[in-house]
Amino acid sequence: MVSSKIFAAAALASIASAIDHQVKVGSGGNVYSPSTIPGVAVGDTVSFQFQGTVHNVVQSSFSSPCTPMDNGFSVPFQSSSDTFTVNVTTTDAIWFYCSYQNHCNLGMVGVINPGTGQTQGAFASAAKGATVSQPKSNSAVGGVLGSG
Template sequence: MPSFKSLLFLAAVAAAEIHTVEVGDDQSLKFSPANITAQVGDTVIFKLYPQHNVAQGAFESPCAPSDGGIYSGPFANTDGGKKKFVINVTTTDPIYYYCAVPTHCQKGMVGGINIPTGDKDLAAYAAAASKVGSSSAPSGLSGGKLLDDAEIASLTASVTSSASGTASPTSAPPASSTASVTGASNTPTGAASAAKVNLGVAAVVGAVAWAL
């Protein structure tokens, strides 16, 4: 019989959701939606538009990348822009991100996951970003994967099947690595906390079998 811990894991997997964020749609300098509420086990798909990207940065250091944070890499039109940046959410801590294209962050192109209200909301982050002289980005892809439309469809089907209870787990999940993603915490001290994002987008069906 599965352990109590496994049952809790299965419940979390069954409730997993997929969130889509438009990055620079219609040549706008915005993430849409700007803030999403996500639970552990959820998947976030960033749809990248030309000349935009997504990079994680701490609240205290807007427009600058966090060590080990998520980064989609620069937009590449070599495949017609069909690739999307996909991450798995493994924390409910706030995760702030911005577009690292020069001047975009300073002009308010910021967003986040589970961003709190109050003095650390997105408006405060954008206000701080407007005062930064320049933006910077990591050297390469980090904290997620670039997937094409076919891979996205397969991922969506896996999550939907698992949530509806129709999945038939047959194998253990593939090995994947994780990275510590620095997100600002909402503690009285204002210190940044570590937020983890799974580097691999593990198959949900395989994860169920692993839990059992």
């Protein structure tokens, strides 16, 4: 009984200490701001806040920029003040891009928890020549879309 209370208290403390990392999408052009989000812990969230122009957020991999990752998160094109929130389940690097027109090729890419040698700048350079692919689903996958 005591151990279950300790476990419950630890779980609540973990939830209480979770941080929501906010990223503006399209504020000031075809950019994520910030485009690099370091130090995101398991249990934290990243909220992508759309700023009124047409963009989306699609998870990718470093080796295949501008291509949706199987079982990755994505949200359809947004042009409102909606927010797409992703729960972080790993401290590994999580790469993402905008699949609208040629935004990915122009450097609208980002990373959560970049690794050594795999920077947002290197990802943006690789994206310049990549073929931009759309996510398979036209609905939010791997996160929660809400008004914000």
